[in-house]
Amino acid sequence: MGMFSKSCEYALRAVFYIASNTLKGERVGIKQIAENINSPEAFLGKILQQLTRAGIVQSMKGPNGGFFMLPEQLKRPLADVVAVVDGNQIFVGCGLGLTYCSETNPCPLHNEFKKVRNELSYMLHNTQIGEFNEQLLTGKSTLNK
Amino acid sequence: MGMFSKSCEYALRAVFYIASNTLKGERVGIKQIAENINSPEAFLGKILQQLTRAGIVQSMKGPNGGFFMLPEQLKRPLADVVAVVDGNQIFVGCGLGLTYCSETNPCPLHNEFKKVRNELSYMLHNTQIGEFNEQLLTGKSTLNK
DNA sequence: ATAATAAAAGATAAAAATATCTTTTATTAT
DNA sequence: ATAATAAAAGATATTTTTATCTTTTATTAT
Ligand code: FES
Ligand code: FES
Numbered sequence: 001m002g003m004f005s006k007s008c009e010y011a012l013r014a015v016f017y018i019a020s021n022t023l024k025g026e027r028v029g030i031k032q033i034a035e036n037i038n039s040p041e042a043f044l045g046k047i048l049q050q051l052t053r054a055g056i057v058q059s060m061k062g063p064n065g066g067f068f069m070l071p072e073q074l075k076r077p078l079a080d081v082v083a084v085v086d087g088n089q090i091f092v093g094c095g096l097g098l099t100y101c102s103e104t105n106p107c108p109l110h111n112e113f114k115k116v117r118n119e120l121s122y123m124l125h126n127t128q129i130g131e132f133n134e135q136l137l138t139g140k141s142t143l144n145k
Numbered sequence: 146m147g148m149f150s151k152s153c154e155y156a157l158r159a160v161f162y163i164a165s166n167t168l169k170g171e172r173v174g175i176k177q178i179a180e181n182i183n184s185p186e187a188f189l190g191k192i193l194q195q196l197t198r199a200g201i202v203q204s205m206k207g208p209n210g211g212f213f214m215l216p217e218q219l220k221r222p223l224a225d226v227v228a229v230v231d232g233n234q235i236f237v238g239c240g241l242g243l244t245y246c247s248e249t250n251p252c253p254l255h256n257e258f259k260k261v262r263n264e265l266s267y268m269l270h271n272t273q274i275g276e277f278n279e280q281l282l283t284g285k286s287t288l289n290k
Numbered sequence: 291a292t293a294a295t296a297a298a299a300g301a302t303a304a305a306a307a308t309a310t311c312t313t314t315t316a317t318t319a320t
Numbered sequence: 321a322t323a324a325t326a327a328a329a330g331a332t333a334t335t336t337t338t339a340t341c342t343t344t345t346a347t348t349a350t
Contacts, residue, residue: 001231002235003148003240004240004242005146009241009242029325029326040310042309042311043310045327046309046328046329049328049329052327052328061316061326061328062324063317063325064318065318067327078254090147090148093147095149095154097154097155098287098290108277108280108286115264115268116261116268119260123257123261127254141251141253142250143241143243151338174296175296185338197298205296205347206295206347207296207297208295208296208348209296210297210347212297293349294347295348297345297346298343299344299345300342300344301342301343302341305338307334310332310334311331311332312330314329315328317327318324318325319322320324
């Protein structure tokens, strides 16, 4: 597996897709999202439930329902999405899997690992969900295949 | 989960332990390793099999048998251990889980993610397994709890 | 040679992650 | 009010990862 769980990858792709459609003023349904980010529909539904409960995205039931985001939600960092789906071990956990990362009783890789972990953490905390809307809408970047 | 699979975490802790004991001129058995890196014994056995087949460590059966490393094996990078256990997706894979990472058809996070991924890759390629032997033997760093 | 030791190999089990299917609830349009 | 739509919730299934158990093979000491 990669840096994130599969659920988390779907989650990130989904919020990017929802964000860019929100910019166009459109709500999007699970089916449409799943098609556009290349994910299993029902499984994505479960992930979107989590994201909705956590206040990462908004949802509406019924005709013309679907998922969308509020302006302030577009500004939230990717770290929030990752934390909701994968927890915060990626931000604070020991690289060698010790029960917790410690300065006073570190694993051998601590100093080296911490640097990388902090780079990732910084990047995710300083990147906003809505930041890629334009490049997505103009097709400069993609969410499927 | 963290950056690596649990198997990979055990693998890294195990090679560090074997390396530091090799420096002391000692072979170590699965049981001893498992106790000292706090891992399930039988499961660790399977992982050590992989590492032996891949030439990361040496093994000897029978009395006074156990695991140890050759001088050149002590110099190999952590990246080799990670690649054997987790594959190379962590080094080359797309952060959002697209089938492959591409410069020409990138995901939105590509540039930001690539930086972090390359930092991790660089670190793992430029850190040797045997590099922490001294601090491990002097108790300055730990592999359990 | 024989017994003891320890890893290798193979088989099986349990837990977690991923995926699907069915029923219920909220919302909208008629 | 009724029917249609779409997400929420709940139940179930599949796959992968993690873990354990048993048998075999190699090595050493007696
Ligand atoms: S103790 Fe392992 S990364 Fe800090
Ligand atoms: S395409 Fe996603 S990280 Fe390169």
